[in-house]
Amino acid sequence: xxxxxxxxxxxxxxxxxxxxxxxxxxxxxxxxxxxxxxxxxxxxxxxxxxxxxxxxxxxxxxxxxxxxxxxxxxxxxxxxxxxxxxxxxxxxxxxxxxxxxxxxxxxxxxxxxxxxxxxxxxxxxxxxxxxxxxxxxxxxxxxxxxxxxxxxxxxxxxxxxxxxxxxxxxxxxxxxxxxxxxxxxxxxxxxxxxxxxxxxxxxx
Numbered sequence: 001x002x003x004x005x006x007x008x009x010x011x012x013x014x015x016x017x018x019x020x021x022x023x024x025x026x027x028x029x030x031x032x033x034x035x036x037x038x039x040x041x042x043x044x045x046x047x048x049x050x051x052x053x054x055x056x057x058x059x060x061x062x063x064x065x066x067x068x069x070x071x072x073x074x075x076x077x078x079x080x081x082x083x084x085x086x087x088x089x090x091x092x093x094x095x096x097x098x099x100x101x102x103x104x105x106x107x108x109x110x111x112x113x114x115x116x117x118x119x120x121x122x123x124x125x126x127x128x129x130x131x132x133x134x135x136x137x138x139x140x141x142x143x144x145x146x147x148x149x150x151x152x153x154x155x156x157x158x159x160x161x162x163x164x165x166x167x168x169x170x171x172x173x174x175x176x177x178x179x180x181x182x183x184x185x186x187x188x189x190x191x192x193x194x195x196x197x198x199x200x201x202x203x204x
Contacts, residue, residue, distance in 0.1 A: 046178040056109040144171035164189040
């Protein structure tokens with residue numbers, strides 16, 4: 001992994017019974033249209049987490065997971081030829097890392113996403129965690145590019161409750177071999193909320 005540790009803190013996980021929230025989250029993620037600007041002069045090279053490489057096989061990723069005594073929690077086909085493997089226990093000293101997601105196309109690794117969450121943080125603390133993480137990445141790779149900045153907006157989807165609002169903020173750092181996106185997701189409806197900070201490594 002790139003970071004030995006991330007800022008200490010906790011993020012709020014979604015309470016059970018969200019119903020329509022799951023479908024809305026897919027719509028929300030759709031707002032993240034990949035943008036690959038001209039390569040910036042970065043201080044360090046962005047590397048694929050866990051010493052993996054683009055093109056690695058599912059078996060090789062599983063070997064890494066088993067070697068560190070982590071746990072595979074899911075393996076699904078999201079689309080024809082595109083497989084997703086989920087794992088827990090790959091925190092490497094960082095208790096905030098809740099899930100690691102590996103995406104394969106035609107059996108070759110093309111994405112790794114690290115999801116950070118803890119049940120005790122409110123939105124203010126979550127945004128502080130996100131902002132401190134962004135500044136640390138800026139120090140390593142140069143200034144990121146703001147992709148999306150939507151704060152407490154109402155979804156246009158008529159099937160979503162009127163009380164629901166969402167916040168979506170995303171930055172990207174792009175190099176020749178790896179594009180890294182840092183994203184803050186927040187969905188709120190009355191006294192219910194879901195928040196997530198994601199580090200998403202992609203093959204350009």
